[in-house]
Amino acid sequence: MVSIVVVRRVKPIPYFVVPIFALVIGIVVSMAILFFLTGYMVWPTDVLKSIWDGLTHPNVIANIFLLLTIIGFSLALSFKGGIYNIGGEGQFWIAAWVMVYLVFTTPYLTSGAPLVSKVLVLLIGFAAGFAWALVAGLLRGFIGVDEVPLTLMMNYVAYYLIDWFVMIPGMPWRDVYGYAKTRSLPQSLQYSILQGSTVSVEMIVVTILAGVIVWLLLDYTKLGLTIKIHGSNVKLLRSAGYSVPLTAAVALALSGGFIGLAGVVYLCGVTPSIRIPVETSTSGFGYLGILVTWLSMLELFAVPIAAYVVSSLYNAGFTLMAMKGMQQAGVTAGVTNVFIGSVLLMYALLITISEYKIKIVW
């Protein structure tokens, strides 16, 4: 009789092996899915070429890479605390929306020096993302509501609230031509693109700052230590006299705050207005960020590497769409979800092999 034997390894295998294997096998699985489901129209070579295009053309994926890096850092903050913030999408858009709201209703926000305005809106975005995530954090910490479905459902609430806000008639943020979008941000808030590239200095600076702050917070502050202990040993945290519910709430809220920065950066550096419905115009950054964070094994230094790879996968979905055409092959942006799902699934399964050997015996 065939049986599967799971044996703990004497020494765990190097941690970088799992994400690499997950990536390779996940891409192979995606290739097979796309090949068969599109009626042999998307060949594995097409998939490889589209991924390679992204990997070898940093300029094409630079914006997405920077955004995903910020979100990856942000999610690592809460994931290290054992708090699974799946609400990045909502926090991202709420921050972007609050910024738009304040920019168009509070003129003095943009009346000063551009640098001051840019810093102010970043702080606003952080505060908005923090506040939105804090709602989930408090419910998770003090009432015990599972943060995964909770933050996921809050994404939908955020989507629909923003869809509503954007279209309220007569409001200063409404597009002057009546299109389903907000007015563009004032020039003083828009980041200037570096010549010969697709990114701005501001985006790069915010990304580096976000990484450094999260690193300092986690490794050099008492709060960071409590968050990490929350992720590994809640009982120890409790016995040391710290509030477990508050730690959970703060971890989730801080994570939302940093994702809020990404929302602001997206509007200031990539597209200057919010188009609705946001749930269809969104590129799913909050969800892609989960893939980035897991692939990085929660190591901050590996977040940019994972973000670069995921940006290439993301870009591959659109490249395939352009190469094959939606009308012909049914290849839509949903292809990206196939990549995310396959790689994440492989990661979730293969993480086992880092600590366990799996043998088939008969």
Added chain:
Amino acid sequence: MSDPSIATLADLIIASGGLFIAFYLMALGHSVVEKSGILNLAIDGTFALTATLAFFMDVYYNNNLLLSFLVPAVVAMLFGLFMAFTLTKFPVSHGAVGLSLMFLMYGLASIIGYGPRIVQASLPNFSPGVALTVEERVAGYLVMLVLGLITYWLIEKTKLGVSIKASGEDPAAAESLGVNVLASRLIAAAIGFAMIGLGGAAYMNFYVRLWDERSIILSGYGWLAFAVALSGGRHPLVVLLTAFVFSILVHSSLQFVAWFNISRELSYSLPFIVAIAAMTIYMATPLRRILAPPRSLGRIYFREERTV
């Protein structure tokens, strides 16, 4: 602003019959899965994929309802078996597997749905599924009641049900008492995911009867079914009530636009706000104790054969 009359409410209950069937089937299936200790975060993906598969079968097999329900149920069941096997046999995170399957199923739904949608556009007189009559909707409510009673009996009164519940409460203890945890979870997942698949198919065939990414993949209705099951304590009969409330709420969300003069977008958010409130109330009140979740829900369990 006009108040809804009793007649309007009765109409509403009848009109939301198709949605009730979909929500109840999904929430009931989800409850059976979670009774066995498997945290099912793949529910929204399963909903999106099975609704899409139903649409696919409708378009390519001329509204053959048997195929339109059977194929989604079988596909969902296969995913469920995969989940139950990996989560019981290996030390794997329930959340990670569930979420990754959710994304994968979103992607599959997106690709599978696109072809038949193009085909449907060339069939001007074709609509997927069936328009249920009033009698059929009432019958739908009754069938769901009977299904709820059967599931209650299965879970509470049979040896299989006890095995499933024991696997969800304390799989290690259950195993030592002779319960085959893997077999129990496989059966629970097969039954539960098949029900979720039937729910997705019912949503397509009896309610929405159209396919686009926004109304299927981005609707989040699988998560509402998750909230329906959770707020009903995963109890087959209590879930009847919560599914009823949510189906009325979702169906009438557009009516709220007229009744309370709110925007359409705001009305879409209401079911999710209520779902969050329902989960919070469940966790913050004695309901949490009365309708307690399985103690080992989502906890990693596997039998390590030996340690080197």
